[in-house]
Amino acid sequence: MTATAVRDDAATTDRPVSPRRRRSDSVNWWLTALLVVLGLTILVPLYFAIVTSLKTPDQLGGTGFATPSHIRWHNFADAWRLTDFPLAALNSAVITVGAVVITLLTNSMVAYAIARNLSHKFFKGLYFYFVSALFVPFPIIMLPVAKETAILHLDNRLGLILLYVVYGLAFNIFIYTAYIHSIPRELEEAAAIDGASTWGVFWKVIFPLLAPMNATVGILTCLWAWNDFLLPLVILSDPGSATLPLVQYVFQSQFQTNYPVAFASYLMAMSPLLIVYVIAQRWVISGVTRGAVK
Amino acid sequence: MTVINSPGTPSPADATATPVRRTRRRTTRIPMTFYVMTVPALVLFFVFHTVPVIQGIYYSFTNSPGYGPSHLVGLRNYIGLFSDPRVLHAYWFTFLIAGVSTVAVNIISLAIAIGLNSRIKFKNTLRAVYFIPNVLAILVVGYIFNYLFSNSLPALGDQLGISFLTTSLLTKASTAWIGIVILAVWQSMAFNIIIYIAGLQTVPIELYEAAGLDGATAWQQFRSITFPMIAGFFTINMVLSLKSFLQIFDHIVALTGGGPGTDTESVSLLIYKGGFQGGEYGYQSANSVFFFIVIVTFSIIQLRVLQRREMSA
Numbered sequence: 331m332t333a334t335a336v337r338d339d340a341a342t343t344d345r346p347v348s349p350r351r352r353r354s355d356s357v358n359w360w361l362t363a364l365l366v367v368l369g370l371t372i373l374v375p376l377y378f379a380i381v382t383s384l385k386t387p388d389q390l391g392g393t394g395f396a397t398p399s400h401i402r403w404h405n406f407a408d409a410w411r412l413t414d415f416p417l418a419a420l421n422s423a424v425i426t427v428g429a430v431v432i433t434l435l436t437n438s439m440v441a442y443a444i445a446r447n448l449s450h451k452f453f454k455g456l457y458f459y460f461v462s463a464l465f466v467p468f469p470i471i472m473l474p475v476a477k478e479t480a481i482l483h484l485d486n487r488l489g490l491i492l493l494y495v496v497y498g499l500a501f502n503i504f505i506y507t508a509y510i511h512s513i514p515r516e517l518e519e520a521a522a523i524d525g526a527s528t529w530g531v532f533w534k535v536i537f538p539l540l541a542p543m544n545a546t547v548g549i550l551t552c553l554w555a556w557n558d559f560l561l562p563l564v565i566l567s568d569p570g571s572a573t574l575p576l577v578q579y580v581f582q583s584q585f586q587t588n589y590p591v592a593f594a595s596y597l598m599a600m601s602p603l604l605i606v607y608v609i610a611q612r613w614v615i616s617g618v619t620r621g622a623v624k
Numbered sequence: 625m626t627v628i629n630s631p632g633t634p635s636p637a638d639a640t641a642t643p644v645r646r647t648r649r650r651t652t653r654i655p656m657t658f659y660v661m662t663v664p665a666l667v668l669f670f671v672f673h674t675v676p677v678i679q680g681i682y683y684s685f686t687n688s689p690g691y692g693p694s695h696l697v698g699l700r701n702y703i704g705l706f707s708d709p710r711v712l713h714a715y716w717f718t719f720l721i722a723g724v725s726t727v728a729v730n731i732i733s734l735a736i737a738i739g740l741n742s743r744i745k746f747k748n749t750l751r752a753v754y755f756i757p758n759v760l761a762i763l764v765v766g767y768i769f770n771y772l773f774s775n776s777l778p779a780l781g782d783q784l785g786i787s788f789l790t791t792s793l794l795t796k797a798s799t800a801w802i803g804i805v806i807l808a809v810w811q812s813m814a815f816n817i818i819i820y821i822a823g824l825q826t827v828p829i830e831l832y833e834a835a836g837l838d839g840a841t842a843w844q845q846f847r848s849i850t851f852p853m854i855a856g857f858f859t860i861n862m863v864l865s866l867k868s869f870l871q872i873f874d875h876i877v878a879l880t881g882g883g884p885g886t887d888t889e890s891v892s893l894l895i896y897k898g899g900f901q902g903g904e905y906g907y908q909s910a911n912s913v914f915f916f917i918v919i920v921t922f923s924i925i926q927l928r929v930l931q932r933r934e935m936s937a
Contacts, residue, residue, distance in 0.1 A: 436665065
């Protein structure tokens with residue numbers, strides 16, 4: 331517990347600073363300038379998308395970096411109607427929220443049962459069974475999975491949520507069990523003496539203690555489900571349930587004739603998560619770090 | 625840290641407690657609840673992960689086109705893979721992209737992470753900016769890059785009189801891979817930088833102070849302090865990047881769609897196209913099984929090599 335807590339804030343604050351601090355407190359301005367310039371390469375594609383989305387088609391051409399001479403907000407309205415943005419955004423939201431909520435509630439519980447019984451053969455086997463799936467990349471099973479979900483009538487949003495929850499198990503069990511090992515058993519034993527059932531112990535004692543890991547798993551699942559393209563592409567059969575990335579793919583041929591509308595559509599597809607990130611960036615970065623540094 | 629490091633094995637406290645618990649368990653047994661908590665997940669995982677794996681292996685021995693009846697054809701699919709130029713090219717192209725991207729992304733990310741971890745201004749803002757690509761869909765970013773590569777860059781080449789830029793990178797396989805690598809590096813840098821920063825923060829400052837007193841140059845400090853201290857993070861990043869780049873799919877769909885012809889197809893894209901659209905369900909299942917063996921082999925070799933380096937370093 332303490333170990334992770336210490337590392338968490340190490341990842342987010344500047345406390346353990348550079349080697350040079352004590353020698354001199356001066357800021358390295360050359361390095362700052364260099365990193366700012368390099369940072370622009372991250373922002374350039376976004377800047378480009380914004381200026382392009384505001385142009386009329388006849389303003390395209392050249393390198394395309396010029397600001398629009400005449401702003402056409404209507405591109406966004408066109409993209410909104412053409413791609414049926416509200417429906418695609420709703421699909422993405424339903425799938426992402428469903429996947430995140432169900433993953434948090436179920437994967438943590440499975441991990442708890444496994445972590446607390448690792449000395450038992452069944453649960454140890456289960457641990458290795460789930461975690462070994464980390465070695466099986468999705469493209470390898472995509473052909474049979476698409477067939478199977480079609481047969482089971484799960485080639486829809488519900489099926490997609492289910493797959494995110496199930497495929498998430500491999501990695502989530504891995505990081506949850508590691509974290510649960512750091513929670514002292516005495517807490518559970520005390521609760522059990524007070525008459526709590528195993529369920530009660532999990533939901534009232536363990537689940538709240540898992541908060542940092544829940545944040546990590548929630549963020550990673552959210553980024554995955556929202557931005558994923560391959561799984562929706564092979565699973566969803568009804569165009570009405572298409573997610574935002576899938577919609578950009580489906581409309582490519584129509585976008586080719588009107589790039590400003592296409593870029594308006596890309597921006598609208600990226601903006602929800604981008605806005606969440608801008609608001610909660612420290613939290614997101616520390617969550618992702620915690621998941622990767624095991 | 626130590627606790628986190630040992631996910632599979634019970635913690636030391638556990639190990640000492642084990643004999644005690646085992647005897648106790650023989651009398652009290654594990655509560656049913658723990659089975660109720662795990663068995664549904666086990667069943668679902670088996671149905672949606674293990675069954676497809678088994679089915680895939682089965683279909684790899686058939687001539688199934690993906691629908692209707694099919695026959696067992698023995699090893700014919702596997703033998704066919706090795707003489708199919710489209711398949712061999714896809715493997716070569718995937719290895720090229722994955723190899724170059726893995727090396728490039730790790731060098732660049734480590735350099736930027738060191739920069740972001742030193743005494744600079746706007747540290748938090750810069751970190752936040754460098755992480756942005758990680759929250760964006762690769763496919764959507766890929767479409768933006770597609771336009772940059774096929775319209776903006778040639779226009780820029782015209783203006784500056786650089787002739788090799790005047791045609792789009794993406795129209796020829798001989799240059800399209802560069803565009804794919806740039807997108808791949810741009811996107812996955814975000815994640816790798818964050819991991820390297822976390823690694824750099826585990827290096828004790830005192831080591832640099834001592835080295836500084838001894839008059840070590842910045843490069844010597846990097847070679848003999850920084851890099852050995854973060855070798856574990858380097859291993860994680862190398863293995864994870866290679867594994868994800870070997871599965872490259874979205875990048876290529878957005879930039880080239882596998883074209884011109886089939887010149888820029890990756891293995892994942894080939895499995896998708898051949899399996900779903902080309903009536904090669906059985907054949908591409910064999911390709912999947914073979915690809916699985918390749919990925920596992922690569923990961924193991926890489927882990928071995930890098931861990932040996934960690935030891936000697």
